Amino acid sequence: MRNLVWWIVYIVVAVWLQKFIPGLDALVPGLIVCLQEKNRQQTFLFLLFCVVLQEGTGTLPFGASIIWYGFVFTCFYAGGWFFMAGNQGFVFLLSVALAAGRGLLFIGMSELQQLPLDTQVVVPQCLAQVFFTPIIWLLSGASRRKYKLQVS
Numbered sequence: 001m002r003n004l005v006w007w008i009v010y011i012v013v014a015v016w017l018q019k020f021i022p023g024l025d026a027l028v029p030g031l032i033v034c035l036q037e038k039n040r041q042q043t044f045l046f047l048l049f050c051v052v053l054q055e056g057t058g059t060l061p062f063g064a065s066i067i068w069y070g071f072v073f074t075c076f077y078a079g080g081w082f083f084m085a086g087n088q089g090f091v092f093l094l095s096v097a098l099a100a101g102r103g104l105l106f107i108g109m110s111e112l113q114q115l116p117l118d119t120q121v122v123v124p125q126c127l128a129q130v131f132f133t134p135i136i137w138l139l140s141g142a143s144r145r146k147y148k149l150q151v152s
Contacts, residue, residue, distance in 0.1 A: 006147055007046065010140060015053070021132060023125020027053070028072055028098065029137035033144060035076050036085055064109050071101045088134065095133035099126040 007030075014026035027050045034043040047069060054065035075097045076085065083090040103126045110117040 002147065003042075006144070007042075011049070014136075017132075017136070021128050023102075023122075024128045024132050025054070025068070025102075026132070026136055028129075029133050029140055031069065031072055032076065032091065032094070032133075032137055033140055035073075036141075037144075064105060068102070068105055071105070072098060075101070088138070091137050092134050095130050098133065099129040102126050102129055 010030050011027070014030060017026040018024055030046060031043070031050065034046050037043075051065050051069060054068070075094055079085070079090055079094055079097070083093070103122055106122050106125075107117060
């Protein structure tokens with residue numbers, strides 16, 4: 001029950017952050033935490049919630065969030081072959097890769113919809129992903145460790 005409460009609080013805070021920091025996907029650090037904990041059921045449920053939430057509220061065509069979270073999985077596991085997945089440096093490099101992928105996703109999806117793309121909007125959003133992902137990951141990881149110590 002405590003695990004469910006922690007994730008509900010995380011999701012509420014992440015959605016709130018996304019409202020105030022345009023272009024930031026604050027759910028990605030939670031997905032990284034899920035992947036690091038290696039709990040498949042928890043990861044699946046969190047990922048399902050993320051996809052439903054992002055597809056329902058996003059402005060890009062259907063499938064963009066599926067591609068986005070698939071890219072997160074690919075980068076996490078590919079990077080895990082070369083680095084320790086719990087390392088702060090790994091998460092920073094992962095956030096740089098995710099920001100680049102996010103920019104490419106915006107470019108690709110805007111081309112599909114034949115929408116003009118304003119790079120003055122996309123670049124700051126990608127930079128927000130680079131800098132806020134490690135911070136959110138650190139804070140959520142610290143609170144998860146504190147949570148696990150209290151439960152044990």
